[in-house]
Amino acid sequence: MDGTFIPASVGKRVVLHFPGFEPLDAARHRERYRRSVEKTATLWGFRAEVAGLESEGGGSRFAVRTSGEGWQTVTRLHVFDHDDIVARLNGRPLVKRLACGFLAAFRVVVEGAGFGYFRHAWRFGLFFAVPFVVVLLALVASLALSSYPLWLGLALWQIPLAVIAAYLLFCRVFIRWSDTYHVLHLFSDWEMAVAVARGDDASVNAWLDACAVAARNALEEEADEYLITSHSMGSSAAVHVIGMLLEREPELFAGKRVVFATLGGAVLQCALLRSARCLRARVGTIARARDIAWLDVQCLTDAVNFYRARVVALCGHEDAPQARIVFIRLKAMLTSERYRKVKRDLLRVHRQYVLDADRKTNFDFSLMTAGPLPASSFFGFAAGQSPESALEALKAPN
Secondary structure, eight states, rough: TTTOOOOOOOEEEEEEOOOOSSOOHHHHHHHHHHHHHHHHHHTTTTTEEEEOEETTTTEEEEEEEEEETTEEEEEEEEEEOOOOHHHHHHSSOHHHHHHHHHHHHHHHHHHTTHHHHHHOOOOHHHHHHHHHHHHHHHHHHHHHHHHHHTTTTOOGGGHHHHHHHHIIIIIIIIIHHHHTTTTTHHHHHHHHHHHHHOOOOOHHHHHHHHHHHHHHHHHOOOOEEEEEEEEEEEHHHHHHHHHHHHHHHHHTTOOEEEEEEEOOOOHHHHSSSTTTTTHHHHHHHHHHTEEEEEEEEEEOOOSSSOTTTOHHHHHHOSSOOOEEEEEHHHHHHOOOOHHHOOOOOOOHHHHHEEEESSSOOOOOOHHHHHHSTTTTHHHHHHHOOOOOHHHHHSSSSO
């Protein structure tokens, strides 16, 4: 069969998923996943059914049942969203959002991460800097407009008109335009990043503690495979949660088949801050856990990831086992029409890791999380082996 390694199929799987910084609660994550897995099932030729969302003990989960010729798989997918935190940050008055966002950027720069971004992934550095520069320029332009009677030597009675014009320019024109590019949402994203790095935000810490309890309960479920997936900002949260559990119970994963998959992982977004000592230490704890295989999925087209960066080494653990990097190509995953539509949308490209593909390639999030193939087999697919061949082999009699 072309030399492809054919692994035994997974009958039961537990997935712990840590989404990125998006305004989506668990119900909306489930609905997006349902759409993706149904399209993936059609693409790869199997059947998929997604059950309703269940909530218990502060956690949210849903079951996915897939089947094909010669196999069937049941997955319990636990979602660790932080929609409440996103809503709180995005729901504050404009002035506070701006002030807190610039304060977060200042901390990123002062703690050395800003330089680190440009050093290790210059496009990520631009992703960090551009929103703040754009807002700062808009503020300067508005301030100049509000004071034009003074620097043009006009009558003072025109100052109130100038202030009103400046207000309309910034709040009614610029802010509405910036919403198209999620500029203020990114301000909140950097606040969250700093909080995760510094560990000094009570609400974020309480959420991480709650996630640790729910994750510990999920790991009690019987399964053939335990898959921890994280996207974007969720990767730093996942590192904290899994690292926390390993610190408390070093043998927690003993005897379990565990894969930790960071998708478009932005662990370094937080870990490069000098104050992120706890986060960096937990990166090392996970990397050295003998029962956990770390898969780091990266994409050149995605500017919001640290392409080719060795996350474990850059967190100060050069001597530890390094995460295995798997590269994906958006152009190979999507039709030409779909690729043209999304390629200039920075955040949409960044979300593709957890969305359905149009073509069969070496990586598919839904296939990995709900299909019959062990997540560890995706290490081999990255090296040129074929998921399609592995699926075909499952049809053959044992």
